[in-house]
Amino acid sequence: MSELALSAKNISKYFYVPQTFQVLKEISFDVKKGEFLSLIGKSGSGKSTLLYILSTLDTDYEGELIINNNNLRGKSQNQLAKFRNAHIGFVFQFHYLLPEFTALDNVMLPALKLGIKSKEEIEAKAYESLELLGLKDQAMKHTNRLSGGQQQRVAISRALINDPTIIMGDEPTGNLDSKNTSIVFDIFHQLAKERGQTVIAVTHDDDFANNSDRVLELHDGRLLSDKYREQK
Amino acid sequence: MSKQLLSITNVKIAFAHISSRIKQTIVAVLSVTFGISMYIFMNGFMSGVNQTQSDLAFSTLANIRIYHDLPEDRTNILQRTEGEEVITHIRNAKVIQYTEGIKNAEKYIHILNQTPQVEVVAPEVNINVFFRNGSLKINGILNGIDPEQEDAVFHTADYLYSGSWNEIKHRSDGIVLGKGLARKLSLNLNDKVIVSTAEGVTKHFTIIGITETTLASVDNTQAYVRISTARQMLSENMSYVTDLQANISDYNQAAVLAQQLNRSIPYKVESWQEANGQLMAANTLRNIIAVAVSLTILLVAGFGIYNIMNMTVNEKIREIAILKAMGFDGKDIVQIFLTQSVIIGIIGGLIGLLLGYGISVLVDHVPFKIATLENLPMTYYSMDYVLAFFFGLITTFIAGYLPSKKASKVDPVDIIRG
Ligand SMILES: Nc1ncnc2c1ncn2[C@@H]1O[C@H](COP(=O)(O)OP(=O)(O)O)[C@@H](O)[C@H]1O
Numbered sequence: 001m002s003e004l005a006l007s008a009k010n011i012s013k014y015f016y017v018p019q020t021f022q023v024l025k026e027i028s029f030d031v032k033k034g035e036f037l038s039l040i041g042k043s044g045s046g047k048s049t050l051l052y053i054l055s056t057l058d059t060d061y062e063g064e065l066i067i068n069n070n071n072l073r074g075k076s077q078n079q080l081a082k083f084r085n086a087h088i089g090f091v092f093q094f095h096y097l098l099p100e101f102t103a104l105d106n107v108m109l110p111a112l113k114l115g116i117k118s119k120e121e122i123e124a125k126a127y128e129s130l131e132l133l134g135l136k137d138q139a140m141k142h143t144n145r146l147s148g149g150q151q152q153r154v155a156i157s158r159a160l161i162n163d164p165t166i167i168m169g170d171e172p173t174g175n176l177d178s179k180n181t182s183i184v185f186d187i188f189h190q191l192a193k194e195r196g197q198t199v200i201a202v203t204h205d206d207d208f209a210n211n212s213d214r215v216l217e218l219h220d221g222r223l224l225s226d227k228y229r230e231q232k
Numbered sequence: 233m234s235k236q237l238l239s240i241t242n243v244k245i246a247f248a249h250i251s252s253r254i255k256q257t258i259v260a261v262l263s264v265t266f267g268i269s270m271y272i273f274m275n276g277f278m279s280g281v282n283q284t285q286s287d288l289a290f291s292t293l294a295n296i297r298i299y300h301d302l303p304e305d306r307t308n309i310l311q312r313t314e315g316e317e318v319i320t321h322i323r324n325a326k327v328i329q330y331t332e333g334i335k336n337a338e339k340y341i342h343i344l345n346q347t348p349q350v351e352v353v354a355p356e357v358n359i360n361v362f363f364r365n366g367s368l369k370i371n372g373i374l375n376g377i378d379p380e381q382e383d384a385v386f387h388t389a390d391y392l393y394s395g396s397w398n399e400i401k402h403r404s405d406g407i408v409l410g411k412g413l414a415r416k417l418s419l420n421l422n423d424k425v426i427v428s429t430a431e432g433v434t435k436h437f438t439i440i441g442i443t444e445t446t447l448a449s450v451d452n453t454q455a456y457v458r459i460s461t462a463r464q465m466l467s468e469n470m471s472y473v474t475d476l477q478a479n480i481s482d483y484n485q486a487a488v489l490a491q492q493l494n495r496s497i498p499y500k501v502e503s504w505q506e507a508n509g510q511l512m513a514a515n516t517l518r519n520i521i522a523v524a525v526s527l528t529i530l531l532v533a534g535f536g537i538y539n540i541m542n543m544t545v546n547e548k549i550r551e552i553a554i555l556k557a558m559g560f561d562g563k564d565i566v567q568i569f570l571t572q573s574v575i576i577g578i579i580g581g582l583i584g585l586l587l588g589y590g591i592s593v594l595v596d597h598v599p600f601k602i603a604t605l606e607n608l609p610m611t612y613y614s615m616d617y618v619l620a621f622f623f624g625l626i627t628t629f630i631a632g633y634l635p636s637k638k639a640s641k642v643d644p645v646d647i648i649r650g
Pocket residue numbers: 015016017018023041042043044045046047048049050649
């Protein structure tokens with residue numbers, strides 16, 4: 001049995017505006033290290049809301065969240081920021097790169113913030129991360145000169161720079177064509193299998209979901225099903 | 233790197249922001265520049281005016297004047313001492329004539345000269361007199377003076393219109409008249425004038441000089457003779473003076489020093505501030521105007537920066553959200569935006585110092601020929617420049633801090649959820 005990367009216990013969340021409405025209903029599940037998990041469900045079922053809680057960005061919920069044996073209940077915003085920086089890599093549907101910076105600079109940012117490695121080491125690591133996504137030759141370009149698919153891959157490189165234990169994506173391939181989608185899928189797969197990094201991705205793409213290790217389905221804020229793909 | 237007080241990464245992001253929004257940055261820089269240069273110009277100009285005004289005032293007013301003050305009003309002395317049941321009736325009350333002037337002046341001149349702040353002391357014997365030319369008779373003041381010391385205190389020689397000032401020293405019958413007085417008497421250089429005191433002492437003088445200060449009150453009434461001659465006319469001895477006039481190293485300290493001197497000198501020690509409250513009030517008012525106007529301009533500049541920084545924050549809100557999602561905390565976000573406004577403040581401030589100096593020099597050269605002036609007055613105190621820069625930085629700091637604080641409070645979930 002491998003170690004747990006993440007453990008969600010009885011997570012509930014309410015929205016109070018425009019009226020009180022329970023968006024997540026007592027959701028519990030564990031994710032092992034190195035697992036590649038897809039989160040699916042109809043639009044409005046609460047996938048994004050759950051992912052923001054799992055990623056520690058949203059702290060307004062009931063229940064418990066444990067990541068890498070850290071119970072994240074009651075931690076301050078600054079402590080959580082530090083935690084995210086070191087343990088969680090993010091990929092969003094919209095890439096959110098800093099347009100004034102080159103691809104390389106963007107990728108280096110989270111590592112510079114973490115401040116553990118020297119600038120030279122970080123740069124080398126950033127090149128490596130870009131190379132993994134086939135973007136080494138684009139490193140010195142400003143990100144607003146890159147195509148949508150390239151920008152999304154830069155965002156993924158950035159998410160990998162601090163070797164996070166968990167990589168989270170909210171429809172990371174939502175804006176990509178099928179070719180780029182399969183590139184991103186392969187990379188996630190490779191990260192989970194070869195580096196033991198955990199991947200949790202919200203997706204609408206059935207192919208993407210069916211090829212991942214495990215699929216969680218949400219329905220009206222409740223966990224409807226939890227299926228593992230048969231291992232060969 | 234995150235352990236450093238100001239993270240290099242944050243500064244780098246700040247630079248990227250301001251250089252990517254060149255137009256807004258220039259507007260923000262210019263508003264600081266404008267505020268600071270106006271601060272410098274306004275304060276330089278106002279203290280220039282104050283300086284001129286003071287210089288003019290000090291041509292007739294010493295920093296400190298010592299004289300024999302008239303005794304207090306004592307007409308009510310009885311009512312003050314008796315109870316209610318006593319009726320007092322004073323008939324034919326008279327004020328006794330006290331001796332005027334300062335006896336033993338040497339002693340007090342010595343005290344003044346021993347005081348380190350005192351730079352020059354001029355003894356005077358001033359008499360109310362009539363000037364006569366034939367049947368023309370005009371009253372005025374005869375100043376018995378030592379020409380060198382008088383000049384040291386009042387720069388009287390600078391205002392000489394014709395003739396010679398220092399000759400007073402050598403001629404017991406020499407007199408220097410104010411220009412207005414000479415005109416009213418229809419007299420010119422080298423003419424004779426008769427001076428008589430209230431006690432009826434009369435003496436003939438020869439006009440050896442005429443002064444013009446442009447102050448009518450001086451030019452129309454004042455005349456100068458050797459101090460010993462004035463003493464003779466009053467039949468007083470060689471140590472008698474009516475006034476001791478002294479200038480000190482920093483005239484703003486006159487009131488304090490006057491109070492201090494009052495302890496060792498049994499006469500009235502009067503500072504210029506006490507003697508001419510209007511001058512003091514006008515100076516203070518002008519300083520207040522200068523500070524109020526320049527701070528208002530800085531405030532407006534502050535609002536400009538505040539607006540621009542707010543716009544920047546709104547424009548970069550997605551970047552802020554992603555930075556926070558990646559682990560940048562509130563302090564980092566404050567640094568990123570505060571650094572931008574401080575950079576704007578420093579650049580705008582430095583240009584403002586140069587521009588303020590430039591404007592000052594320009595205005596300083598504007599011809600302005602009124603009274604003794606040639607050009608518009610201007611001062612260049614380094615303190616004004618230091619304060620202008622300081623206030624400019626404070627303004628940009630505060631104006632930048634509020635939007636930065638707002639940026640640091642951005643909830644990334646709200647933004648990323650869209
Ligand atoms: N800030 C919010 N305030 C109120 N309701 C919200 C807010 N954000 C999302 N919701 C609602 O919560 C539900 C779940 O939203 P979301 O998690 O974005 O769904 P999904 O990502 O699965 O499409 C939806 O009904 C949505 O309208």
